[in-house]
Amino acid sequence: MRWDQVPILRVSRKPLDTRRVILIVSSTGRCSRLAHGCLELGLWPKASISILPIGNYRPRVGENVREQLGELQTRDRDVTLHPPVDLDFEVEDLARILSPFHAAVMGRLSYRAGWFDAVRYDPFEIVASLVPVVLTP
Numbered sequence: 001m002r003w004d005q006v007p008i009l010r011v012s013r014k015p016l017d018t019r020r021v022i023l024i025v026s027s028t029g030r031c032s033r034l035a036h037g038c039l040e041l042g043l044w045p046k047a048s049i050s051i052l053p054i055g056n057y058r059p060r061v062g063e064n065v066r067e068q069l070g071e072l073q074t075r076d077r078d079v080t081l082h083p084p085v086d087l088d089f090e091v092e093d094l095a096r097i098l099s100p101f102h103a104a105v106m107g108r109l110s111y112r113a114g115w116f117d118a119v120r121y122d123p124f125e126i127v128a129s130l131v132p133v134v135l136t137p
Helices: 029-041 059-074 091-098 114-119 123-130
Strands: 008-011 020-025 048-053 079-081 103-106 133-136
Touching: 020 029, 020 059, 020 123, 029 059, 029 103, 029 133, 048 059, 059 079, 091 123, 103 123
Parallel strands: 020 048, 020 103, 048 079, 103 133
Antiparallel strands: 008 133
16 A cells, blocks of 8 residues: 555644534545545544535546445435535634534645646645644545
8 A cells, every 4th residue: 555545644733622624625636435434434423514615617526525425324324414625714713613523534634736726825734724633545
């Protein structure tokens, strides 16, 4: 197994109880298996799960969201779909969305591709800086 295929659990501070988990779904390859990875690891079995699409105008994002919803509903998990966040988000708006969550599950900790992505905020980096526990399955 390659190092980039191993689950990573990043903990910046330990929440007292992990009851709310958010899946950050974008167009990156690993986002199609977030729910599966989270469920297979067995972490937070009683937590409610929310899905936050990032850059929903990209076709792959919608596909990834549908896959995650299907996987979670098949396993009878309490799941909520949030309105999508555009790639030109404001940090304060994303912080407000993330504030109730104890853990985030996402495909990577950072994503920088090309000049345009280098000059705007990276949603993965912002999530990792705001949510106490981050899992990249």
